[in-house]
Amino acid sequence: MAKELTKEQRAIIEDSIRDVKDFPKPGIIFKDITTLLNNKEAYATLMQHLHDRYKEYDLDYIAGIDARGFIFGAALAQMLGLGFVPIRKKGKLPYTTISQKYSLEYGFDEIEVHIDAFGEKDAAKVLIIDDLIATGGTANAAAELVNQTGAKCVACCFIIGLTFLDGIKNLKEKTEVYSVIEVN
Numbered sequence: 001m002a003k004e005l006t007k008e009q010r011a012i013i014e015d016s017i018r019d020v021k022d023f024p025k026p027g028i029i030f031k032d033i034t035t036l037l038n039n040k041e042a043y044a045t046l047m048q049h050l051h052d053r054y055k056e057y058d059l060d061y062i063a064g065i066d067a068r069g070f071i072f073g074a075a076l077a078q079m080l081g082l083g084f085v086p087i088r089k090k091g092k093l094p095y096t097t098i099s100q101k102y103s104l105e106y107g108f109d110e111i112e113v114h115i116d117a118f119g120e121k122d123a124a125k126v127l128i129i130d131d132l133i134a135t136g137g138t139a140n141a142a143a144e145l146v147n148q149t150g151a152k153c154v155a156c157c158f159i160i161g162l163t164f165l166d167g168i169k170n171l172k173e174k175t176e177v178y179s180v181i182e183v184n
């Protein structure tokens, strides 16, 4: 498969994502990727596309963001023959971690990664993946975290990018950003 999706392939992926209104609270349209995952054609089309896009990046690791980033990240790492690293919500990882706080609409949250997750190599090349970028707060913190370990976040990938928010624009100041499906 070519690196670019055809119109038909894009439609297969886009049509498989379900919009759930007012979840988890009124006014939010939740992009539900469980209907992409249980659609074998959409899931295979997506994963093959990600494989073909990132196989030329000479990556060392794929890092997935808790929790839906694990599903795509672990599958992609296996397809590319790379190791997978989970970036988790605070308090879930058992060994020594480094952590990064980030702002939410109200308050803050914190994500962590194992201090030795990206091995011994200096500036190991890391692709961060998550299902969706909205404000970009989570992905920005994840990129900071990866760089703090001594590895390098060379790109971030999202299945869905909400382009009416500034998340993608802001993250692009730090690293390369790609969203498979853009929602305007």
Ligand code: AMP
Residues within 6 Å of the ligand: 028, 029, 030, 031, 032, 065, 066, 067, 068, 130, 131, 132, 133, 134, 135, 136, 137, 138, 139, 167
């Ligand atoms: P943000 O930090 O604002 O970019 O939010 C991104 C994180 O929140 C991702 O891990 C998404 O899974 C989740 N998220 C935010 N908004 C939505 C949405 N409308 N639908 C599904 N997931 C969302």
